[in-house]
Amino acid sequence: MLDESYIQIAIELAKKGKGKVSPKPLVGSLLVKNDKIIGASYRNSPDEISPEIIAIEGAKENTEGSTLYTNLEPCSCSQKEFDSLDRIIDAKPGKVVIGAVNCNRFFGGNSVKKLKKAGIEVITGLLEKECYELNRFYFKHTISSMPFITLKMAATIDGKIADNSGNSKWISSVESRSMSHQLRSVHDAVLIGYNTVKKDNPQLTVRLVEGRNPKRIILDSDLKLSLHSDLIQKNYDKNLIVVTSKSNRKRKKKLAKFEMNGVDLIFAPQKSNKDLDLTAILKKLGEKNITSVLVEGGGKIFSSFINEKLEDEILIFFGPKILGKGYSLTNGFNVKSLSKALKYYIKDYDKIGDDLLVRLIRR
Numbered sequence: 001m002l003d004e005s006y007i008q009i010a011i012e013l014a015k016k017g018k019g020k021v022s023p024k025p026l027v028g029s030l031l032v033k034n035d036k037i038i039g040a041s042y043r044n045s046p047d048e049i050s051p052e053i054i055a056i057e058g059a060k061e062n063t064e065g066s067t068l069y070t071n072l073e074p075c076s077c078s079q080k081e082f083d084s085l086d087r088i089i090d091a092k093p094g095k096v097v098i099g100a101v102n103c104n105r106f107f108g109g110n111s112v113k114k115l116k117k118a119g120i121e122v123i124t125g126l127l128e129k130e131c132y133e134l135n136r137f138y139f140k141h142t143i144s145s146m147p148f149i150t151l152k153m154a155a156t157i158d159g160k161i162a163d164n165s166g167n168s169k170w171i172s173s174v175e176s177r178s179m180s181h182q183l184r185s186v187h188d189a190v191l192i193g194y195n196t197v198k199k200d201n202p203q204l205t206v207r208l209v210e211g212r213n214p215k216r217i218i219l220d221s222d223l224k225l226s227l228h229s230d231l232i233q234k235n236y237d238k239n240l241i242v243v244t245s246k247s248n249r250k251r252k253k254k255l256a257k258f259e260m261n262g263v264d265l266i267f268a269p270q271k272s273n274k275d276l277d278l279t280a281i282l283k284k285l286g287e288k289n290i291t292s293v294l295v296e297g298g299g300k301i302f303s304s305f306i307n308e309k310l311e312d313e314i315l316i317f318f319g320p321k322i323l324g325k326g327y328s329l330t331n332g333f334n335v336k337s338l339s340k341a342l343k344y345y346i347k348d349y350d351k352i353g354d355d356l357l358v359r360l361i362r363r
């Protein structure tokens with residue numbers, strides 16, 4: 001089999017760790033000797049030793065002269081990890097084939113250098129684009145210290161996210177809603193604005209598919225979130241984060257009630273228009289090792305992220321419906337002429353139930 005085919009297997013293995021390994025990257029590794037896979041593993045939790053080493057230790061044959069395939073350069077972000085490369089060197093593979101080199105400016109490329117210095121042939125850059133795409137959350141966080149931002153919305157084909165009375169149940173199909181839950185299960189956090197809580201009383205948990213709950217983040221400048229909301233009443237896993245204005249630090253009684261319900265509070269500065277400062281919030285989330293955020297609305301929140309160029313990709317589930325007047329997906333957004341319109345390209349698209357899912361990246 002070709003090197004590329006084995007890297008493809010490493011990618012498929014790595015995908016099994018989705019939603020379980022953050023803030024570490026997704027990694028799949030296999031050892032091949034005489035065109036036979038003699039060991040394989042993938043990262044399944046952030047705490048376990050690296051999959052390359054598990055693959056070596058579980059190998060069914062002598063590893064000398066084998067080829068190690070991995071979608072990502074073996075990690076060297078800590079001295080411990082850098083030292084553990086010796087266990088790969090001790091296994092005496094003849095060749096190491098790496099999909100993508102780690103692009104962290106502090107440690108990226110270090111493992112490749114160490115392996116080469118030990119006399120091992122190293123090949124990099126196989127299915128490189130796919131490998132970077134697979135770990136796009138990790139790379140955004142490791143490079144910028146901010147989470148990867150996915151804006152996810154359900155819209156009619158004329159771009160409305162709710163009717164005139166603010167009702168948005170349901171624009172998209174049941175299949176799209178299941179997929180939205182699946183997206184929640186692989187992002188570290190979901191985020192919505194206060195108005196959406198008030199209107200929809202959502203839970204923001206994963207219920208329609210198997211998977212773990214993400215952290216749930218509410219932007220609520222004035223601490224208006226009701227203690228009777230489902231978000232507070234059903235905060236069983238203590239994953240709720242309320243972001244509020246710094247000026248609320250003095251409202252001790254109210255803050256104590258939130259804390260008694262297991263709410264984690266983040267205090268953020270406000271901008272001149274009173275909106276919470278998104279860049280400051282994202283930096284704080286990055287510090288908490290939140291590597292990806294699924295922004296679920298509503299219109300004002302989408303507008304703010306787009307206005308401030310903070311989104312990395314936009315996912316729109318278009319339901320084949322028309323509302324005419326209604327609530328626009330970018331409420332509070334106004335570009336004066338078509339020539340100044342924000343431009344995106346369609347990264348991919350799919351039919352989900354009766355809906356069209358489009359993934360957009362800014363040009």
Ligand SMILES: NC(=O)c1ccc[n+]([C@@H]2O[C@H](COP(=O)([O-])OP(=O)(O)OC[C@H]3O[C@@H](n4cnc5c(N)ncnc54)[C@H](OP(=O)(O)O)[C@@H]3O)[C@@H](O)[C@H]2O)c1
Nearest residue numbers: 154161166193194195196221275276297298299300301304
């Ligand atoms: N179809 C969909 O995909 C979808 C998804 C979600 C919601 N919806 C619908 O959207 C409607 C609600 O949307 P909405 O536009 O009225 O409100 P929203 O975007 O849910 O919330 C906006 C509120 O968030 C708070 N906020 C704090 N910082 C902000 C910032 N930097 N930028 C923007 N907002 C910030 C502000 O309230 P404070 O000043 O009180 O903090 C602001 O008024 C509902 O009808 C809901 O059903 C549809």
